[in-house]
Amino acid sequence: MSTTYSFTKMQGCGNDYVYIDCRAGFPAGLPAQIPFLANRHFGVGGDGVICICAAEGDADARMRMFNADGSEGRMCGNGVRCVAQWLYEHGLEQDTLCIETLAGVKVLHRAAPGLWRVDMGPASFDPASLPAAGFACPAVDVPLTAAGKTWTATLVSMGNPHCVVQVEDLKGMDLPGIGRAFETHPAFAESVNTEFIRFVSPTELEMRVWERGSGETLACGTGASAAAAAFVRRGLCPADTEITVHLLGGDLSIRVTGETVWMTGPAVTVFEGTITVQ
Template sequence: MAVLLRYWSTVPRLLKCVVAKPWPSCSLAKACCRSNPMLLRFTKMHGLGNDFMVLDLVSQHAHILPKHAKQWGDRHTGIGFDQLLLVEAPNNPDVDFRYRIFNSDGSEVEQCGNGARCFARFVLDKRLTAKKQIRVETKSGIIELDIRSDGQISVDMGPPRFVPEEIPFEAAEQATRYNVEVDGQNIELAAVSMGNPHAVLRVDDINNAPVHELGPKIEHHPRFPARVNVGFLHVVDRQRAQLRVWERGAGETQACGTGACAAAVAAISQGWMDSPLLIDLPGGRLSIEWAGPGHSVMMTGPAVRVYEGQVRL
């Protein structure tokens, strides 16, 4: 017994935490976790300047909470990003991965197009898959990602949804355009879901678009019960447009993939533009294709790895 006690005194504290039982009530384990915080590997990436922190939760294990996204997302005291992307093992055996997204304010969202391209590049670069075409489950459904030979990544975003209840948006009936009152002024906009809610406003001058004035007011408008991403679209010609997006929970970003898809769908639906088309955002250009109602929206663009790091949980 004395030998055993002498041996136990030499066992590292972390190992003692592991063998001590029961885990939830073990004060030693709790003290151990406080003194030995978990280090998680992460990758910083961006798609046209829309930047992400990407965590592999397939080969490393952690329980990520909204507070972590908010803490790490701070550009002054954290890592800084628009969204946190989690790569997880799937719940559905028919898909390759599960894809979760948190905004920098800690809110979990349904979809992110630029993030989807970075997700595809990440799982290939990290050798989590050898496939060039992968299926991924998101909070809003399954999407398909195609890593092309030229390095660009195409995402099948699925068909857009226009039914107000599915966006969600409060309206008496479905329409191509709606009037929403903001500060006593009627604002005309299109409402569409690309797995997440979008409002699209047409503007004459992209540089002077009231993104920071109207963006937050429309984002929090009571007719959008889940809040909304707000796109300001300037149509240049039948094949090219400019776009700025106020993202729900993130503010204006350099690019928004689902926002570009929603803007393209709105422009094609209302006869302003034809598919395929190019959307120029502050961070760069996306190619969008949509054949009309019932068809999927295809988005193509780049994904870039910036650096690798570790963060304490």
């Protein structure tokens, strides 16, 4: 039996997903079809699929985010901005929107046309919050052996698990090999997203990311938030200051305060269409 989906392709700093309106009900067969929908050769193509669902509480909508392999993630920073933009473009013209995620309710503010500021919530450096085993708390500048090397890592939860590693050379590293070694490391019971960071200045970081379930992506909003929070915690970047994180797909602005992490970035509609999945 075939299923036809109406979709919107959207991207935030090149982190692209297939967005499906599921407010009338979540299709039971959709999770199994996500690898096809996300396939860049045979499907629509994207880093995954994001479903815009009816809110279960008092929020404006609920986001369900699936990686390209079909696994469900707890949170996507670029994705939640695009959900807000989608809602705005489809009649909910509010400058403040509340969106439910598996990592809690996120409050978004429209900073300018196509630009959203997100309260990402506080960063946690407790390894149990990832979860991760075998690390002291807080897990800041801890040794971690992967891909035949011992790295200095900072473990951060932004509602989803992150491992932040400072490196000198981003361009020359074997990201697929190293990223997979972190993703499948036995210390991380639910796998992990890994951010490799080159320190540029106290207000500027450069980043490549390996996302669990998707591989290297052009951007990761929760990853940029985790990276900035880690560098503030390590004393290399100041708190309460805009930190620009350069990603392969564009820039995100991150501000780390004593209470929360703020992320500001674009949300862009690329095209709309329908696709039939056999």
